Amino acid sequence: MPAPFTTLDEFRATLATAPAADETARAGAETRNGQLTKPPGALGRLEDIAIWYGAWRSTDRPEINNPQVIVFAGNHGVCAQGVSAFPPEVTVQMVANFEHGGAAINQLSKAFGARMDVHALSLDTPTADFTTGPAMSEDEVIAALRTGWDAVDQSADLLVTGEMGIGNTTSAAAIATALFGGDAADWTGRGTGVDDAGLARKIDVVTRGLAANPEAASDPLQALRCLGGRELAAMAGAIAAARAYSIPVILDGFICTAAAATLAQAQDGALDHTVAGHQSAEGAHAALLAKIGKEPLLQLGLRLGEGSGAALAIGILKGAVACHSGMATFAEAGVAAG
Incomplete structure (x- = not known):
């Protein structure tokens, strides 16, 4: 199904009419979970994950066989403000690395049996510097939204989205500040590893970006x-x-998470089909996860991006679903339920 929207208002309407989880499947998965050969709650969050996953896949005995990882790449005009430790050319170079299988996300996708796709979005035309006005026109943001929509394989049974874009922690910090308020310093971190002066520049850039785009806060x-x-x-x-x-x-x-949070703030429940793969080492990520009501599955000090932490968490979901669907019930195993 091609993207069913051509304007932001149409995209907003698409979010409002999105399907919900299958409550019949959820109830069936809960019933099955209560019959498995283990003490109640013994698998902790794995039990909740399996039930949640089954509800979205409309089955009480789900499997994960076709995960998809998609990495999107873009360049940012705000890099002209000196917000990154690396030049914008690195985005193009890393896309080539993804395409040749040399990045961390390639290894993690392969390790967990995921198809990996890479989409570079107009790398030769960075977004505008948002300290002087909007980063994108409506046509440009719609084109990017549609690229993301059309990149999803309808036959996939699990999705991870990753990114590459020098300067994009500044963009994410600005979005978080617009969505949730507070000072720019509350949401702005060191990203690729900028020094104190670089961090001060990032905070100033985020502050000026909010001032130049007052509509972003509403x-x-x-x-x-x-x-x-x-x-x-x-x-x-x-x-x-x-x-x-x-x-x-x-x-x-x-x-x-910042990108996803725009959906959550635009439409209640828009992220009900998502889990947080990990909490990264970027300082404000924990606060951002709390704002959207997500508890991370992993906390390993990662700050790479690319979808790497989420790809690693594919293993957690596969383990949860394998236990739920593959374990015997007490009746099947001839074990007394106590």
Whole structure:
């Protein structure tokens, strides 16, 4: 199904009409979970994950056989403000690395049996510097949202979205500030490892970006347009498409979570089909996860991006579903339930 929207208002309407989880399947999964050969609650969060996953896949005995990882790449005009420790050319170089299988996300995708796709979005045309006005026009943000939507394989049974874009922690910090308020310093971290002077520049850039785009504070989709990057919008589009197809999603780090948060703020429950793969080392990620009501599955000090933490969490979901669907019930095993 191609993206069913051509404007932000149509995208907003698409979010409002997205399907819900299958409550009959959820009830069936809960019943099955209560009959498995283990003490009640012995598998902790794995039990909750399996039931949640089954509800979105409309079965009480789900499997994960076709996970998809998509990495979106974009360049940011705000890099001209000196917000990153690396030059924008690194985005192009890393896309080539993804395409040749040399990045961490390639290894993790392979390790957990995921198909991996890479989409570079107009790398030769960075977004505008959002300290002087909107990063993208409506047509540009819609094009990025549609790229993300169309990148999702409808036959996938699990989705991870990752990103590459020098400067995109600044963009994510600006979005978080617009969505949830507070000072720019509350949401701005060191990203690729900027020094104290670089961090001060980032905070100043985020502050000026909010001042230059007042509409971002009153409309989460305008925050995505005015302060985001093409790769952030593409992730949002892919996460929305996954909801339309009832494909569960594992969210990655700070940048992915900021993109997803625009959906959550635009439509209540828009992220019900998602779990947080991990809590990254970027300082504000924990606060951002708390704002969208997500508890991370892993906390390993990762700050790479690319979808790497979420891809690693594919193993957690596979383990949860394997136990739920593969274990015998007490009756099947001839074990007394006590």
